[in-house]
Each structure stands twice: as C-alpha cells, then as structure tokens.
Amino acid sequence: MKKRAALLFALIACQGLAQAQDVPTLRVGWTIPGEEAKYLMAKRPELFPNLGKAYQIQWTQFQGTSPMVQAMRAKVLDCATMAPMSLANGAIESGLKAYIVAQHVHSDAGHFSVYWAVKEDSPIKTAADLKGKVIGTNAYGAGVYFDMLLWLRQNGIDPDKDVKIVETGFPPAADAIRSGRIDAGPMAQPFALLNEEKGGLRKLFSLSEVASPSVQIFEGCSQEYSDAHPDVVRAYVQDLKHAMSMMNKDPSLAVEVASQVTRAPRELLSKYLFTDKDFARVPDMQPDLDSIQKTYDRYHEAGFLKQALNVRDFYRADLREDTP
Known part of the structure; x- marks a missing residue:
C-alpha cells in the first residue's frame, strides 16, 4: 500500500513538473519609471489569470529603453519597454521588427510633462534668454532630448550654436542648477515634486x-516571437491591461508596488502617482498610434530620423484581443 502511495505521489509530481515545463516563458525587459503595470505583475503575480498558466515571465531590468532594444535585436528579450525614438532607431539602424502592443504613459496638457527649470531668481525668462547658456538634458539621443531640441528650434534658438547642451540625467539636474553648473535642467517625477517642495526653482x-x-513609453514585442506565439503575447497583453485597470480603480496598488521596486517612500509616491501630477495613462493601454506617427514625422522632418516610418508597420491589432 505504501509503495502504491509513493508511486502515485511520484506520478503526480512528475505530471505537475511536466505541466510547469510546458508553460512557455516570455522574456521581458523593464526599467524605471512609468511601468507600474509591470511592477504589479512582478510583485503580485497571483492577481493575474494568465500569468503562470498561459505563460510565465523571466524579468530583466535595464537602465533605459535603448539597451532593451539592443537586447531584443540580439534575441535576448521577447518583449520590452520602448520609446518612440528607441524603436525607430532600432528599426532603421539594425532592422529591429517589433509590434507596439500596449501603451504605458503619455504626456498631455492635463497631466505631467517633462519640463526644464531654472533658479527662482534667474534672469532667464524666455527662450531668447537661453542664448549663451548651458542646458542640461537627461541623455543624448533620448526622446526627451530630441523634443528639447525641437522646442529650442521652434523658439529661435540654434541648439548647435546658441547654447551648450550637457548630460545631467534627471536625479542630479536640480543640484546642477542650484550650483550653477547648468542654467536650465530637466525635471521628471519624482524629482520634480521633490524640488517643487524644496523650492528655489521655477x-x-x-x-x-x-x-x-x-x-512617452510603450510595450513592444518581437514580431518574430509574436508571429510564432500570438496566444502567449495576447495573454501577456491582457494581464497588462488588467493591471492598469486595477491600479486606475485603486492607485494604492501602484504606490505599493512602485515603492517596492524603486524603494521610494510611499508618502512621496502617493502625492503624484495616478494623479494629474503624473504622466497620463490610457485605462486599456491602447497605443495612440496617431501620436506616435506625428512624433516620427516631426523627427524625420527635423533630420533626427534618417528615413520616414509608418507606425502601422509596428502594429498587429489582434494581439490586443481577449484570449479565449
């Protein structure tokens, strides 16, 4: 009897192991900030009906979207966070083929947008006052950087001749302004809120x-992987959408997991996450293809992109459909 029980237990264990091994693994890249849907999936996987059943995730953190694009091109990742410019450069320079499957965050007039600050008592009041000054940026080649160049051009400033642009990153930008190393620098959350409370900048x-x-950022999945495993990608997208829906209804979930991931105090995060002081979010994470197309058109016209792009080449609508 004991032998039969042991044999039965062994068979059940082997069957469970085989079933676990049959669940496909999706290799997903992530970074900070703006990816609360992913943070919730990573920290609270039990909330998601498909995760662990239709697929499992191998999470890998990166320092930005450009390295993730390179990793996807090298077939190290199946899905990853991308910015419009990082996807565009990957497509043009290395032949990257990816689908835009979900939108993480965007900026609009009613929500937070990256801005440039100066000292409170600075004589710089207009774009013209920036001539001869030093301007900080988060990183050369990032979308924020190119949009800053466009703003300067639109306001009569030649970025190559009239100003000096240096990399500061977001976290050190405020100190660089206060110390006089730069005259204007970029602010993104939570650093913007911290420095608004501290004062001394405008x-x-x-x-x-x-x-x-x-x-600002969206989720991209390899076209090769998606075409071969569409059901896995659909299940992943449905879980992303489920995460965003839950956090829109209960922002404390976003605060909880963002605090765990970033180690920022909950008190700070609760002041802006999922409020009008934060980037805007689409409840169902539907990508704004028209906005992305306009970004590509602006960048190509300005000479930032070597060739024109059609955003529809990076979209497959059925990947966003509900799984059976």
Whole structure:
C-alpha cells in the first residue's frame, strides 16, 4: 500500500513538473519609471489569470529603453519597454521588427510633462534668454532630448550654436542648477515634486509645448516571437491591461508596488502617482498610434530620423484581443 502511495505521489509530481515545463516563458525587459503595470505583475503575480498558466515571465531590468532594444535585436528579450525614438532607431539602424502592443504613459496638457527649470531668481525668462547658456538634458539621443531640441528650434534658438547642451540625467539636474553648473535642467517625477517642495526653482518650459499628447513609453514585442506565439503575447497583453485597470480603480496598488521596486517612500509616491501630477495613462493601454506617427514625422522632418516610418508597420491589432 505504501509503495502504491509513493508511486502515485511520484506520478503526480512528475505530471505537475511536466505541466510547469510546458508553460512557455516570455522574456521581458523593464526599467524605471512609468511601468507600474509591470511592477504589479512582478510583485503580485497571483492577481493575474494568465500569468503562470498561459505563460510565465523571466524579468530583466535595464537602465533605459535603448539597451532593451539592443537586447531584443540580439534575441535576448521577447518583449520590452520602448520609446518612440528607441524603436525607430532600432528599426532603421539594425532592422529591429517589433509590434507596439500596449501603451504605458503619455504626456498631455492635463497631466505631467517633462519640463526644464531654472533658479527662482534667474534672469532667464524666455527662450531668447537661453542664448549663451548651458542646458542640461537627461541623455543624448533620448526622446526627451530630441523634443528639447525641437522646442529650442521652434523658439529661435540654434541648439548647435546658441547654447551648450550637457548630460545631467534627471536625479542630479536640480543640484546642477542650484550650483550653477547648468542654467536650465530637466525635471521628471519624482524629482520634480521633490524640488517643487524644496523650492528655489521655477519652470521655464515644458515638452507639452512641442506636442500634446505625446507618447512617452510603450510595450513592444518581437514580431518574430509574436508571429510564432500570438496566444502567449495576447495573454501577456491582457494581464497588462488588467493591471492598469486595477491600479486606475485603486492607485494604492501602484504606490505599493512602485515603492517596492524603486524603494521610494510611499508618502512621496502617493502625492503624484495616478494623479494629474503624473504622466497620463490610457485605462486599456491602447497605443495612440496617431501620436506616435506625428512624433516620427516631426523627427524625420527635423533630420533626427534618417528615413520616414509608418507606425502601422509596428502594429498587429489582434494581439490586443481577449484570449479565449
């Protein structure tokens, strides 16, 4: 009897192991900030009906969207966070083929937009006052950087001749302004809120002046992987949408998991996450293809992109359909 029980247990264990091994693994890249849907899936997987059943996830953190694009091109990732410019450069320079499957955050007139600040008592009041000054940016080649160049051009400033542009990143930008190392620098959350509460700085211009709405980051999945495993990608997208829906109804969920991931205090995060002080979010994470197309058109016209792109080449609508 004991032998039969042991044999039965072994068979059940082997069957469970085989079933676990049959669940496909999706390799997903992520970064900080703006990806609360992913944070919730990583920290609270029990909330999602498809995760662990239709697929499982191998999470890998990166320092930005450009390295994730490179990793997808090298077939190290199946899905990852992308910005319009990182996807465009990947497509043009290395032949990356990816589908835009979900939108994480965007900026518009009613929500937060990255802005440039100066000292409270700075004589810089208009774009013209920036001539001969030093301007900080988060990173050369990022979408924020290119939109800053467009704002300067639109306001009569030649970025190559009239100003000096240096990399500061977002976290050190405020200190760089206060110390005089730069005259104007970029503010993104939560650093914007921290420095608004600290005082001593004021907003000079916002990127919403260049375009509104403007998509900041979205989820992209390899076309090769998606075409071969559409059901896996659909299940993943449905879970992303479920995460966003839950957090829109209960922002404390976003605060909880964002605090775990970023180690930022909940008290700070609760002041802006999922409020009008934060980037805007689409409840069902539907990508704003028209906005992305306009970004590509602006960048191509300005000479930032070597060739024109059609955003529809990066979209497959059925990947967003409900799984059976």
